[in-house]
Structure formats: C-alpha cells, structure tokens
Amino acid sequence: xxxxxxxxxxxxxxxxxxxxxxxxxxxxxxxxxxxPASVSDMLRKLGEKEMIEYRKYYxxxxxxxxxxxxxxxxxxxxLWEVFLVDKLNFAWDEVxxxxxxxxxxxxxxxxxxxxxxxNYPKFDPHxxxxxxxxxxxxxxxxxxxxxxxxxxxxxxxxxKDSSAAFLKYLDxxxxxxxxxxxxxxxxxxxxxxxxxxxxxxxxxxxxEVAVNILILQS
Amino acid sequence: xxxxxxxxxxxxxxxxxxxxxxxxxxxxxxxxxxxPASVSDMLRKLGEKEMIEYRKYYxxxxxxxxxxxxxxxxxxxxLWEVFLVDKLNFAWDEVxxxxxxxxxxxxxxxxxxxxxxxNYPKFDPHxxxxxxxxxxxxxxxxxxxxxxxxxxxxxxxxxKDSSAAFLKYLDxxxxxxxxxxxxxxxxxxxxxxxxxxxxxxxxxxxxEVAVNILILQS
DNA sequence: ATTATTTATTAGTCAAGGCTAATTTTTTAT
DNA sequence: ATAAAAAATTAGCCTTGACTAATAAATAAT
Ligand SMILES: [Mn+2]
Ligand SMILES: [Mn+2]
Ligand SMILES: [Mn+2]
Ligand SMILES: [Mn+2]
Numbered sequence: 001x002x003x004x005x006x007x008x009x010x011x012x013x014x015x016x017x018x019x020x021x022x023x024x025x026x027x028x029x030x031x032x033x034x035x036p037a038s039v040s041d042m043l044r045k046l047g048e049k050e051m052i053e054y055r056k057y058y059x060x061x062x063x064x065x066x067x068x069x070x071x072x073x074x075x076x077x078x079l080w081e082v083f084l085v086d087k088l089n090f091a092w093d094e095v096x097x098x099x100x101x102x103x104x105x106x107x108x109x110x111x112x113x114x115x116x117x118x119n120y121p122k123f124d125p126h127x128x129x130x131x132x133x134x135x136x137x138x139x140x141x142x143x144x145x146x147x148x149x150x151x152x153x154x155x156x157x158x159x160k161d162s163s164a165a166f167l168k169y170l171d172x173x174x175x176x177x178x179x180x181x182x183x184x185x186x187x188x189x190x191x192x193x194x195x196x197x198x199x200x201x202x203x204x205x206x207x208e209v210a211v212n213i214l215i216l217q218s
Numbered sequence: 219x220x221x222x223x224x225x226x227x228x229x230x231x232x233x234x235x236x237x238x239x240x241x242x243x244x245x246x247x248x249x250x251x252x253x254p255a256s257v258s259d260m261l262r263k264l265g266e267k268e269m270i271e272y273r274k275y276y277x278x279x280x281x282x283x284x285x286x287x288x289x290x291x292x293x294x295x296x297l298w299e300v301f302l303v304d305k306l307n308f309a310w311d312e313v314x315x316x317x318x319x320x321x322x323x324x325x326x327x328x329x330x331x332x333x334x335x336x337n338y339p340k341f342d343p344h345x346x347x348x349x350x351x352x353x354x355x356x357x358x359x360x361x362x363x364x365x366x367x368x369x370x371x372x373x374x375x376x377x378k379d380s381s382a383a384f385l386k387y388l389d390x391x392x393x394x395x396x397x398x399x400x401x402x403x404x405x406x407x408x409x410x411x412x413x414x415x416x417x418x419x420x421x422x423x424x425x426e427v428a429v430n431i432l433i434l435q436s
Numbered sequence: 437a438t439t440a441t442t443t444a445t446t447a448g449t450c451a452a453g454g455c456t457a458a459t460t461t462t463t464t465a466t
Numbered sequence: 467a468t469a470a471a472a473a474a475t476t477a478g479c480c481t482t483g484a485c486t487a488a489t490a491a492a493t494a495a496t
Contacts, residue, residue, distance in 0.1 A: 004482075035485065037446080039444090056491090101325075105320060113306040117306055255475075
C-alpha cells in the first residue's frame with residue numbers, strides 16, 4: 001500500500017463510520033482535498049485491490065480487508081499522537097499534521113515497541129480510541145454535546161474536529177478531555193448551548209462548537 | 219525538497235566526505251541502488267536547485283547550501299536512530315532502515331523536541347557524530363582498524379558499515395562501541411588482523427571487517 | 437415523462453522518479 | 467594517434483497521483 005492509498009482508505013473508513021451505508025466520490029474528494037476525477041481513479045485502484053467494493057456511479061463500501069488496513073493506519077496515527085503529546089510535549093493542536101506523516105512509516109516492530117513504550121494507551125489526545133494490533137476498537141457510547149438536553153450531565157471524552165483552530169479555542173475557554181459538564185441552557189433558535197464545566201465555570205458556545213464536542217453521559 | 223532529492227543529496231554528501239573532490243554518476247548510482255541514467259536526471263535537477271555544482275561528464279561537487287541540507291537530513295537520521303535504540307530498545311542493527319524513512323518527516327519542532335528528549339546526544343548508535351541544528355559536526359580523528367600497527371592501542375568509536383549483517387557479526391564476536399583494543403598481530407598476506415579486546419579477549423578478523431571498524435587512537 | 441441539474445467518469449495532460457536502449461563523451465590501451 | 471573500453475547522457479517509455487475539460491449517468495424538477 002502506498003501513502004496515497006493509505007490516506008484514501010483512511011478517509012473512506014472515517015466517512016463510513018457514521019453509519020453511512022455508502023460513501024460518494026464527492027465525499028472522498030472533499031475529505032481528501034482533491035478533485036472528484038482523481039478520486040474516481042483511486043477508487044478503481046482500491047477496488048481492484050479489494051479494499052473497497054466499487055460500483056461505478058453508486059459510491060463505495062469498505063471491505064473487511066479494507067477496514068483492517070484502515071484501522072492499522074488509524075492505530076499508527078493515534079499512537080504517534082500520544083507519543084508527541086506525552087513524550088515530546090506537543091500541544092494537542094500541534095500533533096495532527098505530523099502524525100499524518102508518521103502514520104505511513106512501515107515497520108511493524110516500530111509500532112509494537114512504540115505501543116509498549118507508551119504503555120498501551122487506549123485513547124489519543126483527542127479522546128479517540130486506539131485500535132489494538134488486531135484492529136479491535138473499544139468504543140464507548142458518545143453523544144455530541146448539541147444533542148444533550150437541559151440538566152443532563154456527563155464528561156467530555158473526545159473532540160470531533162482536530163484542527164488547531166478548534167482545539168486552541170477549547171483551550172482558551174477551558175474545555176478539555178475529562179472535564180465534567182452539565183447542560184444549563186439551550187437556545188432553540190440557533191442551537192447554541194450553555195454548560196457548566198467542573199461545577200464552577202459557565203460556558204456558552206455556538207452549535208457549531210457543540211457539535212464537535214463528544215460526551216459520555218452519566 | 220522531496221524524499222528522493224534528500225536521499226540523493228545525502229548520498230552525494232557521504233560520498234564527498236572521504237576527501238573526494240568530485241563524485242561520479244556511477245558512484246551515486248551504486249550508493250543509491252539506481253541506474254546511472256536515473257542519476258543523470260536527478261543531478262540535473264539538484265544542479266538547478268544549486269544544491270550541487272554539476273558539470274556534465276565530470277561529476278558533481280556539493281555546494282554549501284547542499285551540504286547544509288544534507289547535514290540536516292543526517293542529523294534527523296541519527297537522532298531517530300538514537301531514539302529507536304535508547305527509548306524503543308531496538309538493536310543497533312535494526313535501526314537503519316526505519317531511520318531512512320523517519321528522516322524525511324517534515325517538522326522542525328519535532329526534531330527540536332526529539333533532540334531535547336534524547337538529551338542532546340552527540341553520537342548515534344554506530345558512533346557517528348550528530349550534527350547540531352546549524353549543521354556543525356564535531357569530528358574526532360578516527361582511523362580504520364586495518365590501518366593500525368602492531369602494539370598500537372585505542373578504542374572502538376564507530377563502524378563504517380551499518381548493515382545488519384555486519385553489526386550482528388560484531389555482536390557475536392563481542393566488538394562494540396567503546397571497547398578498548400590493542401593490535402596483537404597483522405597478517406601481511408591478506409591484511410587480516412588480531413586484536414585484544416578489553417584486555418581479555420583475543421579477536422581475529424579479516425581485513426574486510428577491520429576496514430569497517432573505526433578507532434580513536436590512544 | 438421529459439428536461440434540467442448534479443454527480444461521477446473518462447480522456448488527455450503533467451511532473452516526479454524510475455527503467456532500457458541508443459548515443460555521446462571521456463578515458464585507457466595499443 | 468587511433469581504436470577500444472568505460473562512463474555518462476539522452477531519448478523514449480512506464481507508473482503514480484495529481485489536474486482540467488469533455489462526456490455520461492443518475493437524480494431532481496417541472
Ligand atoms: Mn497520512
Ligand atoms: Mn487524533
Ligand atoms: Mn531516506
Ligand atoms: Mn547510524
């Protein structure tokens with residue numbers, strides 16, 4: 001598998017995650033920041049390698065083998081992110097781009113040793129679960145903050161958007177993975193929401209932000 | 219700079235290290251395990267970028283800028299090797315291939331942090347000096363073991379060949395970086411040599427091996 | 437049920453980095 | 467000084483992964 005193939009497959013995997021039955025060419029193009037024409041080409045190739053089921057004009061489904069490969073790349077990506085934050089003191093908004101490169105280093109031994117060195121972490125700095133070497137992920141039931149009701153409580157366990165802009169914003173307002181929250185108010189007009197963080201800090205945010213914060217309800 | 223350009227430039231740098239005034243197309247092809255035709259193409263390209271001075275049919279000289287770039291890659295390669303050995307418990311014969319990939323990760327912050335994390339190491343696992351961030355290398359005067367005379371003494375400080383085959387052989391016979399040695403005998407016919415290691419172990423080796431062991435004389 | 441619009445694919449081009457075969461230049465040997 | 471050998475370059479081709487423009491298929495709108 002080439003770096004490009006790994007990146008495409010990972011994108012397709014992520015796009016199919018949210019229960020979508022089939023992923024469209026345009027979806028992939030958007031995610032990969034390439035043109036649909038380039039995607040068509042790559043889909044044909046990944047189809048031939050049986051990483052995806054590809055029916056022209058009808059989008060793709062990832063195969064079991066494709067999922068296995070994608071999860072391997074996801075595993076590497078997230079382990080490297082943990083390394084960068086835990087060992088090299090990167091901020092959580094600085095790791096994504098570098099991990100995007102590191103995930104393509106080819107060395108099973110490296111990943112096995114890295115995993116051990118990091119003490120077999122189960123989650124990356126953004127709260128996303130790290131697949132084990134067999135591709136098994138232990139997923140907790142998470143709900144987007146904007147979907148919670150007034151008075152419901154829970155804990156921030158992950159973010160959906162790993163962009164520096166978003167993460168820096170969270171840092172600024174004091175939202176972080178592990179924080180306990182309670183929904184104080186929701187504005188129906190625009191979906192904005194007010195929450196209490198760690199029983200002491202009031203935080204008001206737009207729906208756009210809330211959508212990208214994932215909660216483990218309690 | 220692409221990965222390929224970095225690899226070529228590093229090869230040219232290494233080939234010019236041994237005081238060679240100019241590096242030939244065939245030299246580079248051998249080092250890079252590519253065909254001379256491919257090399258000609260790349261030399262033209264590196265020439266245009268002024269990383270090398272390229273006079274057709276007369277080989278190349280590396281420029282100051284080229285040397286700077288190459289040393290940057292060498293620095294990254296060796297820092298990663300230290301990481302793999304010191305932190306991930308790789309053997310010194312297992313690191314080269316992986317470092318060959320890792321050295322191309324583009325992130326100045328990563329290298330700066332890695333350097334700090336490793337405590338600013340000065341030498342890699344093969345005894346080669348690690349250039350600092352400005353490309354400065356502190357070179358110690360080293361001599362190949364086969365060039366030493368009977369009764370001369372010193373310390374193994376580096377190996378010239380980093381292949382797994384060679385390093386595993388050294389492991390097996392008990393030669394290692396830091397070992398104190400004394401030349402006991404030299405056979406003129408084939409250049410083979412017998413040494414005493416750490417004042418207790420006799421070691422007989424062919425010239426081929428001795429050429430690849432570098433000594434700091436004392 | 438047609439037509440219009442959106443979505444996707446194909447055709448053709450490009451740059452990077454390889455290769456082989458043919459050619460040219462330099463070097464070595466007679 | 468010339469011929470032979472070696473070294474290097476060029477020409478032409480291939481694959482990967484992009485792109486634009488042209489076309490085709492599927493979907494939405496009348
Ligand atoms: Mn990537
Ligand atoms: Mn992440
Ligand atoms: Mn390399
Ligand atoms: Mn080394």
